[in-house]
Amino acid sequence: MQKVIKSTDLNKDLSDILSRLSFDKLFLLTDENTERLCYPLVKDNAQIAKAGKIIIKAGDDNKNIETLSSIWKYLSENGATRHSLLINLGGGMLTDIGGFAAASFKRGIKCINIPTTLLGAVDAAVGGKTGINFNGLKNEIGAFAPAETVLIDSAFFKSLDHQNFLSGYAEMIKHGLIDSDKEWLATMSFDTEEIDYEKLKQLVVDSVGVKERIVEIDPFEKGLRKALNLGHTIGHAFESMSYELNKPVQHGYAVAWGIICELYLSHRFCGFPKEKMYKTIYFIKDNYHGFYFDCDHYERLYEYMKHDKKNESDTVNFTFLSDVGRIEINQTASKEDIFDAIDFLRESVGL
Numbered sequence: 001m002q003k004v005i006k007s008t009d010l011n012k013d014l015s016d017i018l019s020r021l022s023f024d025k026l027f028l029l030t031d032e033n034t035e036r037l038c039y040p041l042v043k044d045n046a047q048i049a050k051a052g053k054i055i056i057k058a059g060d061d062n063k064n065i066e067t068l069s070s071i072w073k074y075l076s077e078n079g080a081t082r083h084s085l086l087i088n089l090g091g092g093m094l095t096d097i098g099g100f101a102a103a104s105f106k107r108g109i110k111c112i113n114i115p116t117t118l119l120g121a122v123d124a125a126v127g128g129k130t131g132i133n134f135n136g137l138k139n140e141i142g143a144f145a146p147a148e149t150v151l152i153d154s155a156f157f158k159s160l161d162h163q164n165f166l167s168g169y170a171e172m173i174k175h176g177l178i179d180s181d182k183e184w185l186a187t188m189s190f191d192t193e194e195i196d197y198e199k200l201k202q203l204v205v206d207s208v209g210v211k212e213r214i215v216e217i218d219p220f221e222k223g224l225r226k227a228l229n230l231g232h233t234i235g236h237a238f239e240s241m242s243y244e245l246n247k248p249v250q251h252g253y254a255v256a257w258g259i260i261c262e263l264y265l266s267h268r269f270c271g272f273p274k275e276k277m278y279k280t281i282y283f284i285k286d287n288y289h290g291f292y293f294d295c296d297h298y299e300r301l302y303e304y305m306k307h308d309k310k311n312e313s314d315t316v317n318f319t320f321l322s323d324v325g326r327i328e329i330n331q332t333a334s335k336e337d338i339f340d341a342i343d344f345l346r347e348s349v350g351l
């Protein structure tokens, strides 16, 4: 099972992990921002200071085959063997591509994830989904390949801008919704404007705990893990479409809008309580601005949904909720119902 360490002393925990693992050469993957803002927090470790450094461009449009190939090339040309270790220091884009580079280089080398975004810490770095975007589609190519260890330290979050804070926070709302009233209400009552970092630390531990519990039961998404995809059937379509239109939105924003649509469908088809739906919608409306799709985009959005990994045959599959914490997997909705849900989203966020 994957080890997830909630650190209280980053450098000590990192030294402990590195002394526990055996490897011949160490490599460190960063993007241009985490190199500048996060590397300084780990560079005092003597082994990290000597590691082969691979720096990639930031941004989800770089989670692609060319970047992946450049990581393979660096490893190959700098003496990496099957016994080398890769440390992924960055957000979800970086742990996704770095995890897949590790899973595929010489058929698989070990890696450690050190998530530096809120999104990475509560979600992406944990659970073994790795991969790249391909052909305009999110995570179209990839593998289930958990990092040996995930080292979470909230010290990294202090340099995040507000949009990236909110992007990660959307996955925490998702975890609250699929888990329990207690978790969900905790996310609904957190002050996202004046961030209390001590409070956030505990929320992060609780939130990643939701993911850990689900992944432990169903690591390969055969059943229960589909809960972690709430908001993503429609959310991924918004995200892909935003790149197609050259107006990129962060993953968590797209997921937040996807959650509104999928709670609406949950209410219609599974009886998700109206008042809990509206409480969540108001929170998202207050925090996640900037939705710009209109009905001219609907058919194209639907085309993206046809590629969702939960689909079987020709139907678009969803995870719905019949209440907070009551997960209904393998649900379907017609094209008309999906368009109705996007109409509902546009009305509820005021477009």
Ligand SMILES: NC(=O)c1ccc[n+]([C@@H]2O[C@H](COP(=O)([O-])OP(=O)(O)OC[C@H]3O[C@@H](n4cnc5c(N)ncnc54)[C@H](O)[C@@H]3O)[C@@H](O)[C@H]2O)c1
Pocket (backbone or CB within 6 Å): 031, 032, 033, 034, 037, 038, 058, 059, 060, 063, 090, 091, 092, 093, 094, 096, 116, 117, 118, 119, 120, 123, 124, 125, 126, 127, 128, 129, 130, 138, 139, 156, 157, 158, 159, 160, 161, 164, 167, 168, 171, 250, 251, 252
């Ligand atoms: N594998 C999974 O289970 C899983 C789960 C959720 C999301 N994802 C994927 O994760 C990606 C989104 O992750 P993300 O939001 O972390 O994106 P990201 O990795 O692109 O990071 C967002 C931005 O923040 C910068 N950054 C990173 N750490 C920073 C720090 N400490 N201070 C300041 N800036 C920092 C990055 O350079 C980047 O510009 C998407 O590709 C999504 O598909 C994967």
Ligand SMILES: O=C(O)C(=O)C[C@@H](O)[C@H](O)[C@H](O)COP(=O)(O)O
Pocket (backbone or CB within 6 Å): 123, 127, 129, 138, 139, 171, 221, 225, 228, 229, 232, 309
């Ligand atoms: O861990 C999971 O399982 C998830 O679905 C978590 C999602 O937040 C994440 O965005 C994931 O990458 C989506 O996976 P995909 O299989 O829909 O590409």
Ligand SMILES: [Zn+2]
Pocket (backbone or CB within 6 Å): 123, 171, 232, 251, 255
């Ligand atoms: Zn996600």
